[in-house]
Amino acid sequence: MSVNITINNAVKKYGKNTIIPDLSLDIKDKEFFTLLGPSGCGKTTLLRMIAGFNTIEGGSFFFDDKCINEMEVSRRNIGMVFQNYAIFPHYTVQQNVEFGLKNRKLPKVEIQRATDEFLKLMQIHDYKNRMPESLSGGQQQRVALARALVIKPDVLLMDEPLSNLDAKLRLEMRQVIRNLQKEVGITTVYVTHDQDEAMAISDRIAVMKDGVIQHVGTPQEIYHRPANIFVATFIGSTNLIEGDFTPADDNTVKLPGYKLRIGNLPCDRNTPVILSIRPEDFAMTKKDEGGIRSTITDSLFVGLNTHYFVELPGGQNIEIIHESVMNSVFRTGDTVFLNIKVDKINAFSKDGSRNFSREN
Amino acid sequence: MVLEILAVKTEFKLLKKFDVWSLVTLLLLGLYALFLIYPLMNLLTQSVVDKSTGEFTLAYFIKFFSKPYYFNTLLNSIKVTFCVTLLTVLLGTPLAYFFTRFHIKGKAFLRILIILSSMSAPFIGAYSWILLLGRSGVITLFFRNTIGIQFPSIYGFTGILIVLTLQLYPLIFLYAAGALKNVDNSLLEASDNLGCSGLRRFRIIVVPLILPTLFAGGLLVFMKSLADFGTPMLIGEGFRTFPVTIFNEFISELGGDDGFAAAISIIAIIITTFIFLIQRYLSTRKTFSMSSLNKIHPVQARGFTKIFIHLYAYSLIGLSIMPQVYIFYTSFKKVKGTTFVPGYSLGSYYDAFDKVGRAISNSLVIPGISLLVIVVFATLLAYIIVRRRNIFTGLADTISMIPYVIPGSVVGITLLIAFNKPPIILSGTMLIMIVGLTLRRLPYTIRSSVAVLQQIPLNVEEAALSLGSSKMKTFYKITIPMMATGIISGAILSWVTMISELSTAILLYVGRTKTLTVEIYTQIIRGNYGIAAALSTILALLTVISLLIFNKVTRGEDLSM
Numbered sequence: 075m076s077v078n079i080t081i082n083n084a085v086k087k088y089g090k091n092t093i094i095p096d097l098s099l100d101i102k103d104k105e106f107f108t109l110l111g112p113s114g115c116g117k118t119t120l121l122r123m124i125a126g127f128n129t130i131e132g133g134s135f136f137f138d139d140k141c142i143n144e145m146e147v148s149r150r151n152i153g154m155v156f157q158n159y160a161i162f163p164h165y166t167v168q169q170n171v172e173f174g175l176k177n178r179k180l181p182k183v184e185i186q187r188a189t190d191e192f193l194k195l196m197q198i199h200d201y202k203n204r205m206p207e208s209l210s211g212g213q214q215q216r217v218a219l220a221r222a223l224v225i226k227p228d229v230l231l232m233d234e235p236l237s238n239l240d241a242k243l244r245l246e247m248r249q250v251i252r253n254l255q256k257e258v259g260i261t262t263v264y265v266t267h268d269q270d271e272a273m274a275i276s277d278r279i280a281v282m283k284d285g286v287i288q289h290v291g292t293p294q295e296i297y298h299r300p301a302n303i304f305v306a307t308f309i310g311s312t313n314l315i316e317g318d319f320t321p322a323d324d325n326t327v328k329l330p331g332y333k334l335r336i337g338n339l340p341c342d343r344n345t346p347v348i349l350s351i352r353p354e355d356f357a358m359t360k361k362d363e364g365g366i367r368s369t370i371t372d373s374l375f376v377g378l379n380t381h382y383f384v385e386l387p388g389g390q391n392i393e394i395i396h397e398s399v400m401n402s403v404f405r406t407g408d409t410v411f412l413n414i415k416v417d418k419i420n421a422f423s424k425d426g427s428r429n430f431s432r433e434n
Numbered sequence: 435m436v437l438e439i440l441a442v443k444t445e446f447k448l449l450k451k452f453d454v455w456s457l458v459t460l461l462l463l464g465l466y467a468l469f470l471i472y473p474l475m476n477l478l479t480q481s482v483v484d485k486s487t488g489e490f491t492l493a494y495f496i497k498f499f500s501k502p503y504y505f506n507t508l509l510n511s512i513k514v515t516f517c518v519t520l521l522t523v524l525l526g527t528p529l530a531y532f533f534t535r536f537h538i539k540g541k542a543f544l545r546i547l548i549i550l551s552s553m554s555a556p557f558i559g560a561y562s563w564i565l566l567l568g569r570s571g572v573i574t575l576f577f578r579n580t581i582g583i584q585f586p587s588i589y590g591f592t593g594i595l596i597v598l599t600l601q602l603y604p605l606i607f608l609y610a611a612g613a614l615k616n617v618d619n620s621l622l623e624a625s626d627n628l629g630c631s632g633l634r635r636f637r638i639i640v641v642p643l644i645l646p647t648l649f650a651g652g653l654l655v656f657m658k659s660l661a662d663f664g665t666p667m668l669i670g671e672g673f674r675t676f677p678v679t680i681f682n683e684f685i686s687e688l689g690g691d692d693g694f695a696a697a698i699s700i701i702a703i704i705i706t707t708f709i710f711l712i713q714r715y716l717s718t719r720k721t722f723s724m725s726s727l728n729k730i731h732p733v734q735a736r737g738f739t740k741i742f743i744h745l746y747a748y749s750l751i752g753l754s755i756m757p758q759v760y761i762f763y764t765s766f767k768k769v770k771g772t773t774f775v776p777g778y779s780l781g782s783y784y785d786a787f788d789k790v791g792r793a794i795s796n797s798l799v800i801p802g803i804s805l806l807v808i809v810v811f812a813t814l815l816a817y818i819i820v821r822r823r824n825i826f827t828g829l830a831d832t833i834s835m836i837p838y839v840i841p842g843s844v845v846g847i848t849l850l851i852a853f854n855k856p857p858i859i860l861s862g863t864m865l866i867m868i869v870g871l872t873l874r875r876l877p878y879t880i881r882s883s884v885a886v887l888q889q890i891p892l893n894v895e896e897a898a899l900s901l902g903s904s905k906m907k908t909f910y911k912i913t914i915p916m917m918a919t920g921i922i923s924g925a926i927l928s929w930v931t932m933i934s935e936l937s938t939a940i941l942l943y944v945g946r947t948k949t950l951t952v953e954i955y956t957q958i959i960r961g962n963y964g965i966a967a968a969l970s971t972i973l974a975l976l977t978v979i980s981l982l983i984f985n986k987v988t989r990g991e992d993l994s995m
Contacts (some may be wrong), residue, residue, distance in 0.1 A: 127623050148629045164642040177629030225628065313794035 076261045077137040077228045078103050079124065085132030086119050093119050094285035101263060104170070106255050108264045110272040111282035112308070117265045118233055120282075123399045124263060125231050126150050137228055147176075148220040153222030153260075155232040159214045161206040167217050168193065168202040169313070174225040195254075219251070223258060230255070230262040236271060248275055269309050272284040273297065281305050298418065303426030306350040312393040315349045319421070327421065330388025332366050336416050339430040341423070348429065353395040357413040358382065360403060365411030372406055384410065454906055458825050460706035462811065462844060465568065466833045469869050473852035474836075480851055481696035491662030494697035505681060508701070511660055511676035514591060516597045518659040519652050525599065525750060526606025527648060531636060532743045533607075534614040536735040544751050545968050546981075551754040552604030553977045555934040555951050557664025558970050561958050562595045562757030564669060565589060565764065574836050591668035598662060600754040602655045609651030613644035619728040646717040653713040656879060657706060664955060665939040677843045677937060684847050684941070690837070692851060699844040706839040728843050758974060765971040769964035782964035789965065790953045794972065797950035801932035804871040811872070813917065817909065821892070838877040845870055846941030862944045870938040875928045882927075886920030887913075919987060926984040930977050 086094040092115045099106045109117035122128040124135060126147035135142050142150055162170055171192060173184040193199040196216040197323040206214060214234060222230060235251070236244045252275050257264050266272050272279050273293035280290045281304075289301035303314070310354040317329040319339055326333045327347060334349070341347070360364060367387060374381040375398060382394045382404060394412070396404075405409065420431045484491040498504045505963040529548075566573050567588045577583045615642065619625065625631065625639045625919040641648075665675040670678065679701070682693035733744055755771065769785075787794075815834055818827040837845065849870055853860035861867040890913070914921075936951045943952050950973050957966040 079473070125623075125627065127626075146631075147623075147626045148631050150627075152627060154623060154624065154627045156620040158618060158620055160618060160619060160624035162624070162639060173625075174628035221624075221628070 075226075075228060076104050076259060079229065079261060079263070080136040081120075081124075083133035084120070084123065084130065084135065085115070086123060086128065086431075087131045089202070092167065092285070096130075097285065097287060099280060099287065099290070101261060104259050106252070106262045106264065106275060106277045107284060108266060108272045108276040108279045110266060110269060110279050113208045113267055115282040116285035117267075117282050121231055121233055121263060121265045121287075124229070125152055125154055126422060127218050145328050149363065151228045153226070153227035155215075155218045155235045157234045157237060159213055159218040159235075159238075161217055162220075162329055163206055166205055167198060167209070170206065170217055171202075171220045171224055175219065178225065188224050192224040196220040209238050212247060215239065215247055216250075218305055219254065222252075223260070227260065230258075232262065232264045234267070235264075236268075240244065241293060244271070271308075281286050281308060283308075299429065299432045300350070300420060301429055301432065303350065305421050306420060306422070306429075310352060311393065312350045312352050315351065315386075315392070317347060317349060319343060319345055319347050319413065330386070330390070333405045333418070334414065334419075336419055336421065339421055340433050341430050344361055346424045348422045348424060348426065350422060351392075351414060352418065353381070353393045355415040355418045356392075356394045357396060358384075358396060358404065358410050359413070360408065360410060362411050363413070368410055368412055370404055370406050370408045370410060384412070435714055454856060455818055456826075458814050459822070459988045461831060462483050462815060462818075462830055463833070465811075466830070469849075470836060470873060471834065473848045474693060476852040477696050477699055477848045478635050480693055483693070485693055495701070497694065498697060498701065504698075507674045507676050507679040508705075510591075510673055512705075514594050514666075514673075514675065515656055515660045516599070517595055518602060519656045521595070521599045522603040522606045522655045523648055523652055523961060525872075526603040526651070527610045527641070527644075528636075529603075529747060529750060530607045530610035530614060531640060532747060533611060533732075533912060534730050536739075536743055537732050538547060538747055538955045544747060547751050547755045548607055548979065549973075549981060551751070551758060552601060552608075553930050553934065553981065554601075554758060554970070554974060555664060555954075556597060556662050556669055556971075557759040557934050557936060557955060557958075558600045558761065558971075559601050560593065560665040560669040561963075561966065562761050563593065563597055564692055565963070566757070566760055574771030575910065583612075589669055590673040594666050594673065594675070597669060598659045598666050600757075601665075602658060603750075603754070604659075605655055606648070606651045606828050609654075614645035615729060615884075616908065618687050619730045620944075622730065640969065649713050649717045653710065656709055656840070657841070658701075659694075660706065661843065661937060663843050663940065668958065677841060680843050680847065683942070684850075695847055699847050702841050702844050703839060706841065710839045748896055758970075761967045761970045762974070764963065765967035767964065767967075772961040772963065774963065778940040782968035785962075786965045786968040790948075790957075790969065792946075793948045793953035793969070794952050796947060797933055797973075797976075800867050800947065800949060801871060801929060801979065804868045804875070804932060805929050807868065807872050808928055810873055811876060812879035812883045812924070815876075815880050816887050816917075818881070819884055820887045821895075834880050835877050837873045840874075842874060842935070843941060845874055846938040849873075850941060853921045861942075862947075864947050867939060867942045867947050870942050871935060874935070874938060875932055878931075879924050879928050882924040883917065886917050886924075890916050921990045923984055926980055930980050930984075933976055934973060 081097060081098075081099040081101075084094055084097045084099075085092070097116075097120065106415045109120060112156065112209060119128060123130055126140075126142070126145065130143050137150075151157045162173065165173065168189060172185050172189040175188060179190075183239070190199070193202050196219055198213060198220065200215045201209060201213060206217065218235070232251070236247055239247060248271060253330065264275065265270075270303050273296075276293060278290060278292055281288045281301075283304055289296055291301075296305060297309055298311060307314070307391055309430050313330055317327040317343060318332075320326055320328045320343065325338050329349075329351060336349075339347070357365075369385045370382055371385050371391065372383040374383075378398060379395045380398045380402065383391060384394055385391055420429050424431050446769075457609075481494055482490055482492065483495065488560050498508075531737050532538065533545070536917045550562075550631065563571075565571055567585060568574065574585050577585055586592070595988050621639060621643070622635065625635045630638070653836075661677060663681060665676040666678050667681075676698070680695055680698050683691055732742075766780070767774045767782075768779045769775070769781055817828060819831045840848070848909065849866055850861055852858075853866055860869070893907050894916070897911055899905070903911065932983060933949075934951055935949075936955060939949050939952050940955065943949065950969055952970045954973070957969065979987060
C-alpha cells in the first residue's frame with residue numbers, strides 16, 4: 075500500500091554540524107519525487123532519515139498519519155535501492171530477491187510466487203541461479219529493484235541508483251525505473267545530482283542546497299521559472315546579465331550598450347536586476363533586423379547543436395546554442411544581431427534570491 | 435647473408451629479454467636452491483635411508499605409525515590445534531565485529547593491548563600462567579589456603595589450549611577487523627531494511643562475507659599452534675605434542691636419531707601442506723569481490739548490548755594481557771636463590787645483564803641482519819613476481835611460499851642436517867641462524883610486499899621509462915619510494931616476530947649465538963624465574979618500542995601478519 079510522506083521541520087545534525095536546519099516537505103501518494111542537488115547538499119542525508127539509517131534530531135516524519143521517527147528500520151516497510159546496489163555477494167539472484175520475504179516469514183509458496191513474479195517483471199528470471207558477480211551492472215541494478223519491490227513496500231527509496239552505470243545503460247535504466255514505478259504505483263523518493271536524469275524521470279523535483287530546499291516543482295516549472303539564481307544556474311545552463319529596471323512606461327531593462335523590453339516586473343523602478351537567459355533562447359541573424367549588435371568570438375560544434383560564444387556591446391561574453399546546420403554562415407569574428415525570446419527571460423533580484431518574472 | 439641477419443636478430447632478441455631482472459631472478463632461485471631445496475632434499479633422503487647400510491628404508495615411518503608413543507603425539511597435536519583454531523575464531527571474530535560496529539570505551543588502548551598480547555613468545559605466556567595457576571601458582575595457593583577450593587590442573591591439554599588461544603585469537607581479530615573494513619555498510623543496511631538485523635544479520639550476512647579471511651586467519655593460527663614448541667614443553671607435561679617429539683628425538687643426548695627426526699619432520703610438512711591446500715581451495719571458492727563505497731561506521735550501543743560488548747571485550751583482553759602484566763610485576767620482586775621473597779628490587783635486572791648481556795646483543799644483531807636480508811629479498815621477489823611474470827618468477831613465487839608450511843623446529847632440523855657435514859658446514863655459526871630466521875619470515879614479507887606493489891599502478895613506472903630512466907633506476911627511484919611505507923611496516927612486523935622466535939633458534943643456537951628467547955627459555959627451565967621475568971620484560975619493551983615505531987610509520991594503519 076503506497077502512502078503520502080509528510081516531513082515537518084526536519085533537523086539533522088552531526089555533532090555540532092547542522093546538515094539540515096529546518097526542512098518541510100509533502101510527497102504525494104504514488105508520486106515520483108526527486109531530491110536534486112550538488113554533493114553535500116543533504117539530499118542523501120534526508121533520504122537516509124526517511125529510511126531510518128540516520129537519526130532524526132528534530133521534526134517529524136509521517137507515512138500517511140503514522141509517525142515513523144522512532145520506528146525500527148526493519149519495520150518501516152521501505153524498499154531501498156542503494157547506490158552500489160548492495161547485492162549480497164554470497165547469495166544467488168533468487169536468494170537475494172527472496173531475502174526480504176523470508177525475513178517476513180511468509181509461506182513458502184507465496185515467497186516462490188512473488189519472487190518469480192518480480193524476477194520476470196525485471197527480466198532477470200533466466201539468471202536466477204547466478205551469483206551476482208557474474209552479472210553486469212544493469213542486471214545487478216535489476217536485481218536490486220526486484221529485491222526492493224518484492225516486499226510490497228509502502229515507499230521506494232533510491233539513492234543515486236544509476237551513478238555506477240555507463241552513459242548508455244543509464245538512459246535505458248532510467249526508462250525501466252520510470253515505467254516500473256508507474257506500473258507498480260508506489261510513492262518513490264529518488265536522489266540524484268544529475269539534473270537531466272531528474273527532469274526525465276520525476277513527477278516533481280526538490281532542488282536542495284546546504285540542507286535547504288530551494289525550489290519544489292515539476293521539471294517544467296523548475297526549468298522555465300526557477301525560484302532563484304542558484305536553481306537557474308544549477309538546472310541547465312544559462313547566461314546571467316546584470317542590468318537596471320528603468321522607469322517610464324516601456325518596462326525596459328537597461329543593459330550596458332542596449333535596452334531590453336521585457337514587460338512589467340513587480341519591483342521598484344531603477345532597481346538593479348539580474349537577467350537569466352538560456353543559451354537556446356537567442357535567435358541569431360547576420361542581417362540587422364533590430365537585434366543586439368554583437369560579435370562571435372568562438373564556436374564549438376558538438377553534433378546536434380553548435381555553441382557560439384558571443385561578445386555583447388557591453389563587452390560581456392555569453393553562450394548561445396543553435397541547431398547545427400550543414401553550411402553554417404556564422405564564422406568567428408562575424409558581426410551578428412541577437413533577438414531574445416523575451417517571455418522566457420527570468421529577472422532576479424540583485425542578491426539572486428527572488429525571481430520577479432515568477433511573481434508576475 | 436639473410437641467415438646471418440636472422441641470427442643477429444634472434445641474438446639481439448634474447449639479449450633484450452635477458453635483462454638485469456633475469457639476473458636477479460636467477461640469483462634468487464640459486465639462493466633458494468642452496469638454502470631451501472638442498473636442505474629439504476637432504477631431509478627427505480635422511481628420512482628414507484638407513485644410516486648404517488645406506489639402503490632405502492621406510493623403517494622410520496613405520497616406527498612412527500606403529501608405536502602409539504609417537505603416533506599419539508600426532509593425534510595430540512592435531513586435537514589441540516583444531517581446538518585452538520576453532521576457539522580463536524569463535525572469540526576473535528565477535529570481538530572484531532564489536533570493534534567495527536560499536537563505540538567501545540578505551541578502544542584505542544584495548545587495541546594496543548590486543549596487539550601486545552599477541553606479540554610475545556607463547557612460552558612466556560605459558561610460564562606466566564604456571565606462576566599464576568600452576569601447582570604452586572599465586573591464584574591456586576590463594577584459593578586453596580583461604581577458601582579451600584582446589585583449582586583444576588592447568589597442565590596438559592587445558593593449559594596448552596588456554597595459552598595458545600589467548601595468544602593467537604588476536605590474529606583472528608586483526609584479520610577479521612581488516613576484512614570488515616572491506617564490507618560495505620550498504621549491505622548491512624540493505625539487510626536491516628529487508629527485515630534482518632542483530633545477531634541473525636551477523637550470522638547470515640557478515641560472517642559469510644568475511645569467511646575467506648577467517649579461513650586465512652584460521653590457517654595462520656593452525657600453523658602457529660601446530661608448530662609451537664615452547665608452550666607444550668613447559669605446560670604440556672604428559673600431553674606430548676609433535677614439535678616436542680621432534681625436538682626430543684633430534685636433540686636427545688642418548689642417541690638422538692637424525693633419520694627418525696627427519697621422518698617425523700616430513701610427516702609434519704605433509705600435514706601442514708595438506709591443510710594449506712585445503713584452505714587455499716576453500717577461500718578461492720568463497721571469495722567475493724565487494725565494492726566498499728561506505729565503510730561500516732561505529733554506532734553507540736544501548737542497554738544490554740552495551741553492557742555485554744564491554745564485558746566481553748574487557749574480560750577477554752584483560753585475560754590475555756594478564757600473563758605479561760604479571761611477569762612485569764615479578765621482574766621487580768626480590769629473589770633469593772630461585773624463589774621469590776617478599777619485597778622489591780632490581781636484582782633480577784642486574785643478574786640478567788650480568789649473566790646474559792650477550793643474549794640481548796644477539797637478539798638485536800641476528801634478527802637485525804636477517805631483517806636486512808628479508809627486506810632486500812622480499813622487495814626484489816615481490817617486484818619480479820608482480821611485474822615480471824614468467825615461468826622462472828612463477829617458480830620463485832612458489833618456492834618462496836614453501837617455508838610458510840614448514841614448522842619452525844623442522845626448519846631448524848632441516849638446516850642442521852644439511853649444513854653439519856661437508857660440502858657446506860654452517861652449524862654453530864651465526865649465519866645458520868640468520869638463514870633460519872630469514873627463511874621462516876620471508877613468505878610473510880613477500881606476501882605483504884606483493885600486496886603493496888599490486889596497489890601501485892604500472893603506468894607510473896612506464897612514465898619513468900618513457901622519460902628515459904633505465905630499468906634499475908626506475909626501480910629504485912620510482913618503485914621503491916612508492917613501496918617504502920609498506921616495506922617498512924612489513925619489516926617492523928618481521929622484526930617483532932623474529933625477536934620473539936624460539937622454535938628455530940632453540941635448535942640452531944650455540945653458546946655464542948644464544949638469543950633472548952632462548953635465554954629466557956633456559957632460565958625458566960633452570961628455575962631462575964627472576965632473571966626470566968626481567969629478560970621477558972626487556973623483550974616486551976623492545977616489542978613495544980617497535981610497535982610504536984610501526985604506528986608512527988603507518989600512521990595508525992591496521993596490522994596484518
